[in-house]
Amino acid sequence: MSLTTVSGSGSAPLLSIQRVSRRYGPVIALDDVSLDIARGEFFALLGPSGCGKTTLMRCVAGFETPDSGELLLDGEDLAGMPPYRRPVNMMFQSYALFPHLDVFENVAFGLRRQGLNKETIAGRVRALLQLTQLDSYGSRKINELSGGQRQRVALARALAPGPRLLLLDEPLGALDRKLREETQFHLKKIQRETGTSFMIVTHDQDEALALADRVAVMRAGRIEQVASPNDIYERPASRFVAGFVGDTNFIDGVVVFDSAPYLLTDFGRIALSTCCLPDGRRATLSVRPEDIHARHDGPGISGIVEEFVFRGDNTLLRVRVGNDVILRVATWDMRFSVGESVMLQFPLDTPALFAEEI
Amino acid sequence: MNGQFRILQALMLTAGFIFLYAPIVILAAMSFNASRLVSVWGGFSTRWYAALIENEQLMHSAWISLADATLSALFATILGLLAAVSLARFGAFPSRLLFFGAIHAPLVLPEVVMGLALLSCFVALGVGRGFTTLVIGHVTFTMCFTTVALLASLRECDPALEEAAMDLGATPFTAFLLVALPQIAPAMASAFLLAFTLALDDLVIASFATGPGATTLPMRIYSQVRLGVSPQINAMSTLLLGMVAVAMGAGALILRRGARRSRRVSVT
Ligand SMILES: Nc1ncnc2c1ncn2[C@@H]1O[C@H](COP(=O)(O)OP(=O)(O)O)[C@@H](O)[C@H]1O
Ligand SMILES: [Mg+2]
Secondary structure: OHHHHOOOOOOOOOEEEEEEEEEEOOEEEEEEEEEEEOOOOEEEEEOOOOOOHHHHHHHHHOOOOOOEEEEEEOOEEOOOOOHHHOOEEEEOOOOOOOOOOEHHHHHHHHHHHOOOOHHHHHHHHHHHHHHOOOHHHOOOEHHHOOHHHHHHHHHHHHHOOOOOEEEEEOOOOOOOHHHHHHHHHHHHHHHHHHOOEEEEEEOOHHHHHHHOOEEEEEEOOEEEEEEOHHHHHHOOOOHHHHHHOOOOEEEEEEEEEOOOEEEEEOOEEEEOOOOOOOOOOEEEEEEOHHHOEEEOOOOOEEEEEEEEEEOOOOEEEEEEOOOOOEEEEEEOOOOOOOOOEEEEEOOOOOOOEEEOOO | OHHHHHHHHHHHHHHHHHHHHHHHHHHHHHHOEOOOOOOOOOOEOOHHHHHHHHOHHHHHHHHHHHHHHHHHHHHHHHHHHHHHHHHHHOOOOOOHHHHHHHHHHHHHOOHHHHHHHHHHHHHHHOOOOOHHHHHHHHHHHHHHHHHHHHHHHHHHOOHHHHHHHHHOOOOHHHHHHHHHHHHHHHHHHHHHHHHHHHHHOOOHHHHHHOOOOOOOHHHHHHHHHOOOOOHHHHHHHHHHHHHHHHHHHHHHHHHHHHHHHHHHHHHO
């Protein structure tokens, strides 16, 4: 919870996106987006593909002009400022490395545009190549590099001019799974060491949760929630966020206030710790598989194990609780077999209750 | 069965090549014929080449043709680049379609019509015809070819590269110069060579556009052949042929090298 207050803590934000909209003909790519990004923050923009992430990033970099709204960097309005004058650099989704230049010249490109002298440029490029573990690759051509090496050249090149904010559009999207995890750590380390604010775009929820100090979840041009990775996961603000980030069960029912509030479902009652919905309202509860406890006996809602899948550290049970309701339950207890009846206990804390979407 | 088919295939291929290239081979061979008569082989000799160098008229025409082809190819390449950039990079500006059509029209326009149009234009404007009008005519004629070649290569060049350059502090012009231009350099070289060969061996447009004192080599050859084939003309034609072949070969080689480089980039 404490991390969510970073942006609101006294000091002015580095980048302030205020009510930005952008449409392409009938497609609304950005719909009234407002965001604040703090100095030194690692910020992730998470959403399914086509939700407007790249468009937002291109607005900040200056390649797109918003139809309405404002972009302020350090309080300065970016409107009308061309990309080559913005103190912001972007790492392109395709990397966009210059194929006719070697690694050194790619990284030096931005420094040369600043008119620095030779020694300064050489020193800075060397430092960046070291930071990105490319020390001995300075004279290589781009077509002689592997995917991971290209990714690091793109990162070094974008960091070279010393941007106040670095934009990374799906920086790990083109890497294979194994390399991706290693690169995540690396990226985080570089962000810490340089102290640069990073704004990363991704459609991979694991990546966003692993990397970022704060995550904004986008859907169809709108921001659904901005919060710390922990809060996004534990306290999703909408059904969409709950479904998009991590694995979950959606349980439909009606809110009932007796002595205490509970959710009346087809298969039983689930106690609600907090409930801000009125009595009688149809609602959906999101419960993570690992938050439901399965036991052989005791209190709870009874169900039948339909199937189980061994997942390495735990086992995922598919438990039929009603005629056509199957819940997914993660358990560390291996002693369940198909056809067995189990008792399911729901968590006491139920923050993810959403009114039915109309 | 298979073997027979193979033999048939080889025969057809040979026949095709003979049909296409026999006249040219005969022309080249005759230029080394010591005898003046086409029908008699008098032994190998380079005497016609020596005589050619003495022939001032012909040498002057060769010089005119070379200068005209080089200059007009240069202008056509530069203008073609500008046209291609505006078509590829400036989005859907008003009148884009008209511009696109106007640029491409000379590709299908009959050369005679174009030559006549140029002539009428020069006469109407009161421009005296000579070397300058010859170059102008050839630029008009070859620019559509260079534009088409450069447009294709610009479309293949990823606009994200220029955006990346701008992002790193380059103005749009610098970004084009430092990033896009190196990518399309091979296409520019081959466009230049294409325009060069087109202008070098053009007879129709040159006849309309040029004036006294600037008779091109094809025009000279054509007018002399009507009076009878001189072996000197054979020698000149062989040289011309060699030049065109070298230019076309170089163009193809440059393009292939460029293509291989960009393919390597995209695959690995
Ligand atoms: N230049 C463009 N012209 C037309 N539509 C576009 C353009 N750029 C993006 N869009 C549309 O805007 C929406 C958001 O695109 P984008 O920002 O690229 O999504 P994301 O990066 O989240 O996958 C998509 O529906 C896309 O089709
Ligand atoms: Mg994208």
